[in-house]
Amino acid sequence: NAGVTQTPKFQVLKTGQSMTLQCAQDMNHEYMSWYRQDPGMGLRLIHYSVGAGITDQGEVPNGYNVSRSTTEDFPLRLLSAAPSQTSVYFCASSVAGATGELFFGEGSRLTVL
Amino acid sequence: DAKTTQPNSMESNEEEPVHLPCNHSTISGTDYIHWYRQLPSQGPEYVIHGLTSNVNNRMASLAIAEDRKSSTLILHRATLRDAAVYYCILNEGAGSYQLTFGKGTKLSVIP
Numbered sequence: 593n594a595g596v597t598q599t600p601k602f603q604v605l606k607t608g609q610s611m612t613l614q615c616a617q618d619m620n621h622e623y624m625s626w627y628r629q630d631p632g633m634g635l636r637l638i639h640y641s642v643g644a645g646i647t648d649q650g651e652v653p654n655g656y657n658v659s660r661s662t663t664e665d666f667p668l669r670l671l672s673a674a675p676s677q678t679s680v681y682f683c684a685s686s687v688a689g690a691t692g693e694l695f696f697g698e699g700s701r702l703t704v705l
Numbered sequence: 706d707a708k709t710t711q712p713n714s715m716e717s718n719e720e721e722p723v724h725l726p727c728n729h730s731t732i733s734g735t736d737y738i739h740w741y742r743q744l745p746s747q748g749p750e751y752v753i754h755g756l757t758s759n760v761n762n763r764m765a766s767l768a769i770a771e772d773r774k775s776s777t778l779i780l781h782r783a784t785l786r787d788a789a790v791y792y793c794i795l796n797e798g799a800g801s802y803q804l805t806f807g808k809g810t811k812l813s814v815i816p
């Protein structure tokens with residue numbers, strides 16, 4: 593079982609560059625979300641989606657874009673990377689929002705120089 | 706989401722039970738209590754959740770105080786693989802799309 597797959601696992605960017613973090617799940621989950629985790633802090637929600645074509649902002653959405661064209665995929669786009677976006681990013685999915693069991697990917701570690 | 710308070714760290718000997726406490730004095734009547742854990746260099750992993758009654762699953766037990774202002778995650782026999790950060794999270798239930806993670810409790814397991 594693949595579960596939630598994130599790519600790439602590691603990425604180094606220069607300030608101003610753009611990139612996309614990929615997230616795919618094979619569990620037919622309607623809900624998908626992106627969190628970021630900074631040292632000494634808990635995970636914070638960036639964006640989420642409750643189904644194909646539907647996205648919404650979380651706690652820290654600035655500087656990030658998302659789209660959901662299929663149930664399986666939920667990419668996170670950094671439009672113009674900044675050092676403040678250096679973090680570990682986690683994608684998560686579930687059957688029913690945050691009320692049940694969330695399945696997380698292994699994370700993508702991003703460094704912006 | 707309402708706030709939770711957990712100890713920063715705890716230690717346990719291997720093969721002994723572990724009781725991880727969580728205070729949530731401002732919990733509302735519809736808030737569910739969720740526990741997740743995060744092993745080093747991995748994403749969080751669901752452990753258990755409950756509303757009012759105590760809950761058991763293959764990983765752990767969740768004991769909820771009668772007034773629901775506190776709860777305890779119980780690992781019945783700690784193994785080295787249980788060394789992780791454990792997060793106690795309140796969730797509003799139906800229609801909720803965000804989990805608010807605090808800093809959690811870092812559990813160390815001593816061989």
